[in-house]
Amino acid sequence: MNPFRYERASDAANAVALMGQAPNGVFLAGGTNLVDHLKLGVRQPDLLVDITHLPYDRIELLPDGGVRIGAMVRNSDLAADRTIRLRYPMLAQALLAGASGQLRNLATTGGNLLQRTRCVYFQDVSKPCNKRVPGSGCSARDGYHRTLAILGASEACIATHPSDMAVAMIALDAIVRVLGPNGERTIPLVSFYRLPGDEPQRDTVLEHGELIMAVDLPPLAFATRSHYRKVRDRASYAFALVSVAVAIEVADGIVRDTRIALGGVAHTPWRATKAEAALRGAPATEEMFSRAVDAELADARPLPGNAFKVPLARNVLVRTLLDLTGEEDQS
Amino acid sequence: MLREVEADWPSAVSADLSAEHVTLSDDEIRERMSGNLCRCAAYANIVPAIAEVAR
Numbered sequence: 001m002n003p004f005r006y007e008r009a010s011d012a013a014n015a016v017a018l019m020g021q022a023p024n025g026v027f028l029a030g031g032t033n034l035v036d037h038l039k040l041g042v043r044q045p046d047l048l049v050d051i052t053h054l055p056y057d058r059i060e061l062l063p064d065g066g067v068r069i070g071a072m073v074r075n076s077d078l079a080a081d082r083t084i085r086l087r088y089p090m091l092a093q094a095l096l097a098g099a100s101g102q103l104r105n106l107a108t109t110g111g112n113l114l115q116r117t118r119c120v121y122f123q124d125v126s127k128p129c130n131k132r133v134p135g136s137g138c139s140a141r142d143g144y145h146r147t148l149a150i151l152g153a154s155e156a157c158i159a160t161h162p163s164d165m166a167v168a169m170i171a172l173d174a175i176v177r178v179l180g181p182n183g184e185r186t187i188p189l190v191s192f193y194r195l196p197g198d199e200p201q202r203d204t205v206l207e208h209g210e211l212i213m214a215v216d217l218p219p220l221a222f223a224t225r226s227h228y229r230k231v232r233d234r235a236s237y238a239f240a241l242v243s244v245a246v247a248i249e250v251a252d253g254i255v256r257d258t259r260i261a262l263g264g265v266a267h268t269p270w271r272a273t274k275a276e277a278a279l280r281g282a283p284a285t286e287e288m289f290s291r292a293v294d295a296e297l298a299d300a301r302p303l304p305g306n307a308f309k310v311p312l313a314r315n316v317l318v319r320t321l322l323d324l325t326g327e328e329d330q331s
Numbered sequence: 332m333l334r335e336v337e338a339d340w341p342s343a344v345s346a347d348l349s350a351e352h353v354t355l356s357d358d359e360i361r362e363r364m365s366g367n368l369c370r371c372a373a374y375a376n377i378v379p380a381i382a383e384v385a386r
Contacts, residue, residue: 076340079340079341080338080339080340080341085341085348085349086348086349089348089349092341092348093343093348096341096342096343096345097343099366100365100366100367101332101335101363101365101366101367102366102367103366235362236343236361236362236365236366237365237366
């Protein structure tokens with residue numbers, strides 16, 4: 001492990017200012033991913049700016065009916081929050097599907113969004129990885145890529161984003177509130193993450209020194225009927241092979257509106273806009289669900305080791321749509 | 332784990348997130364052990380032991 005300086009930010013402006021003077025610095029929140037990287041040598045920052053005590057630890061109702069989640073709200077507290085559980089059940093389910101109790105007690109909302117891929121080559125400093133060392137090559141494309149991307153990947157990188165929480169949030173049109181050297185700005189989560197292209201070292205559109213303050217969830221009445229479903233190699237404490245977040249509103253057998261996102265399939269949590277567009281106004285039938293999901297997955301470019309994810313994603317998504325709408329028919 | 336149940340924290344195996352109270356079934360105990368205790372499958376008596384303390 002390399003030596004580094006440690007500073008405890010006095011407030012958010014101070015945190016941003018400290019980072020502005022340290023091109024190789026990094027913010028420390030829950031540390032559940034960063035500390036591993038420090039030990040493994042994946043990252044070698046010269047400054048850690050501790051932001052854990054900043055006053056962004058509240059979940060507030062907004063006047064428009066939405067919810068503001070402070071960046072320091074712990075995953076456990078967010079999952080247990082009654083407003084989240086009742087209004088956005090798929091978000092609570094996504095959080096509870098992630099990591100373990102101990103990790104959720106430490107991990108923060110902002111840090112969860114910014115966690116790095118679990119691609120084994122990214123975490124192994126003895127192997128080439130374009131995300132860790134730009135231009136060094138991708139070991140995964142011809143190596144172990146069973147867990148990696150089927151959508152939106154590039155020659156340079158086929159990593160997947162590991163978050164469960166972010167999959168539900170991207171389906172909910174979450175908005176990230178950021179403080180940077182030039183003041184505050186807001187970034188829709190759907191454009192917060194970037195595809196790898198030829199710059200896989202950049203996971204998000206954040207600039208150096210920008211600090212996440214909060215995540216806003218807009219109101220979405222039909223999110224009360226939503227579900228997060230995660231498929232993984234074991235029933236607990238494992239990353240997703242494929243996951244889906246679905247909210248859907250059906251009336252008189254017709255899909256009025258829906259929000260769909262996939263996890264474990266791309267460099268970003270994957271908002272399934274093509275499937276959503278195909279479903280709006282369509283009959284809520286298995287045939288239509290299958291057709292919509294196929295439209296989304298037509299762009300999939302799997303590799304030999306992860307081709308199983310295409311039918312897996314298809315089946316999990318169709319099944320989740322059926323489960324959510326089947327209950328509707330009975331009521 | 333028992334404090335989380337007292338506080339009505341749900342888990343990944345809780346069927347109904349809107350429920351006011353958590354019922355500490357064997358599945359709930361196993362899920363809540365995950366990441367805390369290793370080899371829970373091989374040491375079958377841990378689950379009954381937790382259930383006994385919870386009673």
